[in-house]
């Protein structure tokens with residue numbers, strides 16, 4: 147590959163770079179030159195001022211393989227990630243079988259090999275996600291997993307969680323919790339609040355998330371030296387506790403999904419099961435707190451919780467319906483439309499939460515836009531207006547409430563591992 | 572049916588309607604909720620039910636109306652119910668409809684996607700309307716959104732969401748006992764959390780100008796209920812005894828829904844039962860959607876006593892459902 151990206155806006159917060167009217171030459175996968183008015187015999191692509199950022203990384207996706215290949219495969223999921231503007235994703239372990247054994251890790255690695263998109267893997271923290279015994283964390287770490295989580299469920303027992311923290315700390319693995327006090331959420335389908343009261347739908351109270359975050363922060367502090375990460379935080383109280391833990395110097399981090407910063411539980415009234423998520427969409431107060439958390443850095447990362455489901459699992463009643471939506475192909479348009487365009491985050495802050503922070507949390511090498519570095523880039527046009535249609539979807543599943551949405555901001559393409567991919571404009 | 576635009580609510584402040592799609596406004600000729608039903612239509616239905624009640628009270632055999640002749644109505648009761656189902660069937664037959672009733676009991680057939688299959692099959696056999704009862708909130712609306720507009724859906728109770736015809740018949744009886752409901756005080760007592768009757772009645776009575784008070788233990792009052800429904804709420808039945816014009820008792824189901832929400836039936840009765848002692852301290856009319864747990868919510872003497880509207884409620888059920896069918900098909 148020999149490529150000259152002409153007329154770009156480079157933004158790399160890791161080296162405080164923010165310049166327009168730049169050209170960037172990539173040769174053999176390496177950034178050869180960065181400058182103005184470069185001449186080259188490379189294939190030239192005029193990007194008309196589009197933003198070039200360090201490759202975006204989504205640290206929380208469900209690729210469904212092995213076990214539910216009708217919903218998504220590693221191949222289709224990585225295609226969706228690439229089209230959605232990501233150069234890396236981390237797949238969660240609630241597969242069938244779960245990523246609880248090194249051989250599952252190898253299986254997944256083999257499936258992902260050679261793709262432009264880098265795949266990091268999350269292993270389980272307890273055996274088969276049962277919450278009872280430790281998973282073979284050392285073997286998983288040796289096989290290359292970057293974090294551990296029983297995502298989909300929280301570890302119920304405080305005693306087990308304490309041992310997970312102690313054991314994981316030996317390998318410096320990020321310990322990620324799906325924060326849900328299950329005794330309070332049995333049968334729940336949407337946030338407990340005005341909407342659930344009105345519609346008579348069983349409610350999932352915000353405090354069920356906050357209780358687990360509080361417990362885990364206490365345990366992490368007690369154990370010491372462990373890195374704790376709260377997945378898909380959805381509540382005001384959750385954001386507040388993470389902020390306080392950080393202020394006390396604990397290695398506590400968290401992520402938020404695009405649907406939790408754009409929608410409230412009122413979407414259930416218009417979008418039915420497509421607005422059924424776990425954790426559920428919350429209230430405006432929670433959304434406001436999430437915005438503040440993103441702004442002040444309490445929320446480290448934006449992650450999609452990409453959750454493909456078959457049509458019949460959403461085309462049903464609200465209690466039977468599956469939780470979650472696909473997110474890889476709408477994440478950047480939602481971020482650009484609702485965070486950057488509306489002035490809630492600067493472009494640098496947005497890129498920090500979407501690219502640098504997730505890589506740092508997973509202990510992956512950084513991907514600065516510097517001469518001599520490997521080219522790992524996400525390219526997007528923050529001003530482009532377009533309409534997201536079902537035909538745009540690369541994922542095998544189409545469960546999203548955003549079909550038909552007008553976005554401001556579109557992914558142009560990605561560059562990684564010596565390859566480039568460009569969406570049709 | 573009034574189609575309020577709930578999509579507009581999404582646009583307030585930061586939240587947004589992703590694609591302007593408003594799936595919650597029901598089609599014009601369905602009866603899904605009282606919440607979205609206009610007061611004009613409610614009054615029309617109540618008046619028409621008065622008309623049908625008079626006819627039904629005549630002694631001896633009567634001629635069928637022919638209003639629904641050539642129409643086919645399917646009653647789909649995915650949750651068991653004797654009185655509501657019978658009441659709908661009688662109303663439909665008395666108006667001349669062809670009626671078929673399905674009561675699928677197998678739980679795999681009650682999932683939304685299977686319900687949708689069933690409805691599509693029946694629709695292809697030219698069913699004109701579906702009367703649907705289901706244990707999950709939102710199923711009638713889910714079906715309504717997926718059926719062509721000439722096929723009608725009538726909600727016969729969806730989960731703990733709404734039970735529109737029950738609220739209509741309750742209001743009709745309240746009006747015949749109390750006259751205009753504007754300014755009247757109505758208490759709804761018991762398991763509000765698990766009650767579609769309470770929700771539909773709250774919407775309807777508020778639309779007719781009544782003041783509604785939910786009376787329940789804290790554990791059985793859903794969060795924010797008072798502000799969501801625009802009603803008063805209290806934990807003490809004794810507080811409303813003196814002022815209520817009517818008291819609507821809800822059925823308590825300790826073994827099913829209410830397990831863990833209060834300790835035992837004796838304690839419940841002591842605090843929330845219309846005991847003879849409480850009956851003596853109140854002039855309110857007594858209502859109950861049935862079936863009654865005699866000795867818990869009400870004593871039998873009170874249930875069938877002079878101030879009880881319980882039996883009238885049952886009679887009114889058929890008339891109200893006839894009025895609904897007439898409205899939907901005209």
Ligand SMILES: [Zn+2]
Nearest residue numbers: 297298324377
């Ligand atoms: Zn999760």
